[in-house]
Amino acid sequence: MKTKLDKLLEFPCSFTYKVMGFADPQLVDQALAVVQRHVPGDxxxxxxxxxxxxYHSVSITITATCTEQIETLYHELGKLPLVRMVL
Known part of the structure; x- marks a missing residue:
């Protein structure tokens, strides 16, 4: 995926993912597990x-350090079975 995020954002920066999926208690845990794997934090x-x-929408804000990190998280979050869309 080629984006122009590196031209639009100045790193490090705050970046929010909105993960939308089925209203299952595990949606939040699964999304957080993916984020923790790539960007550990509280x-x-x-x-x-x-x-x-x-459905539930889960907003998670990270401190992004590069374009590849943002794109990787979009891809990994989108692969979760409970997720229908990632914005």
Whole structure:
């Protein structure tokens, strides 16, 4: 994936991922496990439910150090079975 993030962002920078998936208690744990594997830290994800409660969105903010790190996390988070979309 070739992006222009390196031209748009000045590293290190704060970067938020919004992970949307099924309303399963493991969604947050799985997303945090992926983030911890690539960018260890103490995270406080923000979780919001959809209007019908079928889906959750989990916002996790990291301190990104390079474009490759951002792209890798998008790819890894998107592979989780409970995830439907990563923004």
């Amino acid at each position: 995270y406080m994800p923000e979780v919001k439910s959809s209007s019908k409660g079928s």
